[in-house]
Amino acid sequence: MRVKFIGLVRDAFGTPETQVEARGVEEALRLLDARHPGKILEDERLRSAVLVLVNGHSITSLQGLGTELKPGDELTILTLTAGG
Amino acid sequence: MASMRKILRVNLTDSSIREEELNPENVAKFIGGSGLGAKILCDEVDPGVDPLSPDNKVVFAVGALTGTQAPCSGRYAVVFKSPLTGGYCDAHSGGHFPAELKFTGYEALIVEGASPKPVYLILRDGGAELRSADHLWGKNVFATTDAIQSELGEDVRVAAIGRAGEKQVRFACLMNDKFRAPARGGSGAVLGAKRLKAIAVRGTKQPPIADEKRFTAAAKQASAALRNFEGLAGLRDHGTASFVNPLNAFGVLPTRNYQSGVFEGAENISGETLTRLYLKKRTACFGCPLACGRWTRIEEGPYAGTEGEGPEYEALGGFGSLCGNSDLASVIRANYVANDYGMDIISCGNSIAFAMECKERGLLSDSDADGLKLDWGSGQSVVELVTRIGERSGLGALLSEGIKRAAETLGPQAEQIAQQVKGMETPMHDPRGYKGQGLAYATSNRGACHIRPYTGVHEVFGVAYPELGLGPAPDRFSEAGRGRMVKVWQDFANFVNALDVCQFVAIFPTLEVSHLVELFNGATGLELTAADALRAGERIHNLQRLFNVGAGFRRDTLPPRFLAESHASGPCQGQVVHLEPMLDEYYALRGWNSEGIPSPEKLAELGLTRAGQAG
Secondary structure, three states: OEEEEEOHHHHHHOOOEEEOOOOEHHHHHHHHHHHOOOOOEEOOEEOOOEEEEEOOEEHHHOOHHHOEOOOOOEEEEEEOOOOO | OOOOOEEEEEEOOOOEEEEEEOOHHHHHHHOOHHHHHHHHHHHHOOOOOOOOOOOOOEEEEEOOOOOOOOOOOOOEEEEEEOOOOOOEEEEEEOOOHHHHHHHOOEEEEEEEOOOOOOEEEEEEOOEEEEEEOOOOOOOOHHHHHHHHHHHHOOOOEEEEOOHHHHOOOOOEOOEEOOOEOOOOOOHHHHHHHOOEEEEEEEOOOOOOOOOHHHHHHHHHHHHHHHHHOHHHHHHHHHOHHHHHHHHHHHOOOOEOOOOEOOOOOHHHHOHHHHHHHOEEEEEOOOOOOOOOEEEEEOOOOOOOOOEEEOOOHHHHHHHHHHHOOOOHHHHHHHHHHHHHHOEOHHHHHHHHHHHHHHHHOOOOOHHHHOOOOOOOOOHHHHHHHHHHHHHOOOHHHHHOOOHHHHHHHHOHHHHHOOOEEOOEEOOOOOHHHOHHHHHHHHHOOOOOOOOOOOOHHHHOOOOOEHHHOEOOOOOOOOOOOHHHHHHHHHHHHHHHHHHOOOHHHHHOOOOOHHHHHHHHHHHHOOOOOHHHHHHHHHHHHHHHHHHHHHOOOOOOOOOHHHHHOOEOOOOOEOOOOOHHHHHHHHHHHHOEOOOOOEOHHHHHHHOOOOOOOOO
């Protein structure tokens, strides 16, 4: 499935998007973090300033790392920031 | 009390200038910055005055921390009755002008009356003079600033109005340090009506600190907290523009006059793209370790040579996605021109997007714009309309009145698509994706405001704020509990604006209430608690509300689109803001009646009576 990177995660991965095959968010994040260790996960938990969205909805409002993924879902990984 | 200093009063009608003592009680009760400014405005200005008449006043106020080693404290407040809303307004800005103002030794500058001829004010240590501005009238902000610095020296800091302020565009603003703006509400129009073209400041007095040891320890702790907070790294690397892509992903990036929250061209106007194509260097306000400012330059194309600070996120939204415009160079140019004319980019961008939707719906045609194409995505038209609004020419004259008045002229259909609260155009955050922001927009005393509070940090990004009692992220589409959330955060935001420190240090829990209170106590020698600080914020909010009640405002509301029209697709599809239950909860917690009027009991509790008689 399509994975979009925004902000500092994009800077770390050096690309705005990639592909990953996974049945759930936790599996997807492990696979992605393995490519650039420590940029998404820290001690097997999501880094404090990293947010993960599934189809525009934060996994904190879904089932967290246990959120299941289905074909066609879009994952967005971004870092906390502010504007105004 | 170390920060208890003087106020300077400048009467433009008779050219008199006099010093006054700052009442120490006002520091304890109203803190400084916009708190002190609100106190002065409400004491001295009848809420019913014509905001463009000599009876209105403009208060410039710094805070107890301005110009000190406290991080992100180089800010000031400009407080006045708004010609855009007809109500209370305070606007804030950073840069280097505010610290210089503090170094002159004055806590506040009150400008009253109106000059028969254009003048500018020079403010130095313990004194001031008015000079003719005949040679400056007609110039825009950049040329005015350059001319004054040429006359007085490069070390003078300047705040000036452009042609938009002279022509009393209702959302014209003062610009300090050329590119920094106390943007919202029309301070430039009020100063234009008073024929005060600029203020030049140069001071050498170090801000007084009551307890150097305590203050220095608190400032070091604050700086370390800011350095170590990972959430602010995005601001350093991509500026406030770093917000474009995240908000688009959440489906709350205002697009085509809020008809959608997802913009297909977001990547082209994002912080990442701005950094890659146009960023020359980062810039910082006085004493700021974050440096979220962007210095950009366009090297080629129709806008080649455009160079300056910005654009910030609100400009990328306002001149970009809101107008369906993904041509980043045109956004940079529009932002530059708006800065030079001295106009609030949020209101300006909204006005252009409103005109484009009016064309889409057959309420305006290209001939109404003298042949200019009012089509979504036309960056060229966006740039041209900024100039026409600043000059009040053609369609620009209608739009320069703000979209509330423009819509009233165009009729009921236009009023349905005019995105404003209390007459102030809405910022670049769609509240259908986080309902507390809708309540914040509705109940802000200055009109639609995204920073008092910005609830998205908690509702969307899920950041907890323990000292405000805000725990894990709530469901962003729920209205439950938003009355309490907005109430407590507004009180805190008012305290922050009274200090006057940047909202970015408070928008995340990098510096919590108690931390800021420690800085304030170290600077002033007072002994406020965190509860006292929030109570001061509540007092300020109620005082502002009293002014608005006096000006005729009653129960708050939102634009019809937010209440009844959802996005057709995207993450927020099907969502509208159910305002009334949130408003009922909020008013009850505030101790206000169903019309949004503070009860006598609440006023007595806060030591307030009514506008003009604040205790």
